[in-house]
Amino acid sequence: MSPEVWVAAIVGAALGAAVTAAYLHIRGRRLQAAATLVPHRTRQLMSVLQSGAVVIRRDRRSAFSNHMAAVLGVARPDGALNSDLADLAEEAWRRDQPLEDEIAVQRGVLGTPRFVHARVTPLDDDLCLAVVNDNTEARAAEQSRREFAVNVSHELKTPIGALSLLAETIEEGADDPEMVRRFSKKMRKESRRLSKLIQEIIEISRLQGGASLLEHEVLALDGVVHEAVEAARLGADARNIRLVTDVRERPTVLGDRDLLVMALRNLIDNAVQYSDEGAEVAISVDARDGVAAVAVIDRGIGIDPKDQERIFERFYRTDPARSRDTGGTGLGLSIVKHVALQHSGSVAVWSEPGVGSTFTFKLAVHQEAS
Structure with missing residues (x-):
């Protein structure tokens, strides 16, 4: 092999080693930077939280998210982030203050949405911390309470209205004993129905309260x-x-x-x-x-x-x-x-x-x- 070929081989090997060393150095710095964004101890603490926790970067991706955040569907381990949560983080940065909102997270194409409550707090110009909790059951319970109140109001109107009309009829026909007896019997029936309804409302309210x-x-x-x-x-x-x-x-x-x-x-x-x-x-x-x-x-x-x-x-x-x-x-x-x-x-x-x-x-x- 000629001296020129030896020189070319040595130079090529040296360049290859230099490129490899540079790549490893840059990769190491990137890993070090990532670890600096969310230190190991912080990751450990976030991992044991019962709430979803996400550290959001300015590029609308997560620097770290715990398992519960993945369960709730707001962040993935690869850094992908729910768009509504990213929007909330951008608004928090713009206002420079913590913000809270309810987010609907769609699970699958045919799945029903899950409603989560998110609180986003800017940590600095580059990172936000989002704490997320499942709000689906609380939302359903609130809807149930509203429906219950409407239904109770409607159900109570019927016997109360009937009693009022019967009382007016008896008052107007007080000189007719037969009519008074007939309508008094109807009033007793409506009174019993009203009493039963109120008692059952009390019972079901106590049962739904979850008391032991x-x-x-x-x-x-x-x-x-x-x-x-x-x-x-x-x-x-x-x-x-x-x-x-x-x-x-x-x-x-x-x-x-x-x-x-x-x-x-x-x-x-x-x-x-x-x-x-x-x-x-x-x-x-x-x-x-x-x-x-x-x-x-x-x-x-x-x-x-x-x-x-x-x-x-x-x-x-x-x-x-x-x-x-x-x-x-x-x-x-x-x-x-x-x-x-x-x-x-x-x-x-x-x-x-x-x-x-x-x-x-x-x-x-x-x-x-x-």
Whole structure:
């Protein structure tokens, strides 16, 4: 090999080594700069936060984001950032002050949006810190409270308005004893309906408050069923409906006796209301594989399939006219659902129009500690 070739090879090797060294140096400086933006200890602290945490750069990307930020969909580990969060950061820099806003994060093409609350605070001219929390449940709860207030106002207007009109009619016809007796009877009916409605509103408000079961005790479920049946018997007798109890097992459960009696009585009352006079309502008690079940079976008018998914909603009625005639408030089944949830149980319905309905209330069998 000629001297010229040797010289060229040596020069090429030297240039290659120089380029490699320069690349490693630049890469090292970049890594060092990134570590300087969000030091290791800061990353550790952000990683254990229950809130989503994102350090936002001026180029609308994240310098670091924790796992919760990825779960909430506002930032990805590769630095990609939700555009609305980036916009909020730019506005915070422009105003030079912390800003808060609610952001809708779309999860997937067909997914429903998740609503998150974001607070963005400028740290300097190059970085912002965003703290993000899921606001979906709080938003749904607020919407539920608004709907509940509207529904309560509407439901209370009917009996109160009826009482007012009946009172005016009686006042105008005070010299007609027969009319006074007839309208006084109607006033008593509306008063009972109003009293029942107010009591059920109080009960469902308490249940939805999520209060723990302070009066929990070990209960014989067949005894609870017997008490509920006896409480519903007067209404059943008035319509000549026979209540038949079938106790196949005698499980014990842990719960609040008053709440369980109220829930089961609501199921029995509901079966009585939607059965023809002279019919039969059966109540069975069974237990299998650690689950106790109370089934309330009627051979009434049944429930249309489109209504079956909604019957446990507050104030929902499958037949509003019949509910008014029977004094139904539209809260009974909602109370049943919430009592079941308070006891970590469930309630389900099977129904077929013209055949009847079966409501099944399930609870865990209580196991005595050995």
